[in-house]
Amino acid sequence: MEQEKLLQELGKIFEKLEIPYFITGGIATVVWGRPRFTADIDIVIQLALQKLDRLATELLKIDKDVYLDKHTMHEALRTQGEFNFIHPASGLKVDFWILKNQVFEKIRLKRRIAKKIGKQTIYFTSPEDLILSKLVWYKESRSTRQLEDVESVLRISKVDKKYLKKWSELLNISQIFNDLLNKIKST
Structure with missing residues (x-):
């Protein structure tokens, strides 16, 4: 199974x-920035306890050999953490x-952008x-991969700089953001 097909399957399940969700991480970097290899798919989901078992059942239907730990899912929901799904064949x-119960996280969910992959909205x-x-x-x-990804998105995608300035200040990352903008301007 390739990434696109798995994304389509996941989109159908959500x-x-x-279940509200959005793709982030390396896959989103490929969409908004430069192409690069990524071995995983990062998805933020707004999951209610009453949907957890149904989600697990649907994920396990994707393939007979997938890895998914229901206990870890419950723990992730309790701690607003993460859990993994692994498709060994691919x-x-x-x-x-x-999704964390934080203002920025809720805004990220509201601002998500729909794109078509095949016939599926993701x-x-x-x-x-x-x-x-x-x-x-x-x-x-301090992973430089993060800065490389940000730089590629800033160079390739049209972005709302006022929004970035406001939120970089609220998230206490304005110095890092401004340093990166200055680097881009000087090259």
Whole structure:
């Protein structure tokens, strides 16, 4: 199974179960920035407890050999953390991140953008929210991959700089954001 086909399958499941979601991470970077390899799919989901078992059942139907731990799903929901889904035949891994009860996270969900993959509508984080979330990750991890991704999105996608400025200040990443903007201007 390839990434596009898996994204379509997941989109159908979320639509069927009425689970709000958006794709973020490396796949979203490919959509809004430069092409790059990514071995996993990062999805933020707004999951209610009453839909957890139905989601697990639908994910397990994708293939007989998939890995999914229901206990980890319950723990992720309780802690607003993450759980994994692995499709061994293709080597694809999906990291499901539970939507946090934070203002920025709720805004990210409202600002998601629909794109068609084949005939399936798939929701992606906006380019601005991808930039902001990657800068937060960079601040926490110092992973240069995050900065490279942000730079590619800033160079390729038309973005709302006022929104970025406002939220970079609210998220305490304005210095990192401004340094990156200055770097781009000077090259």
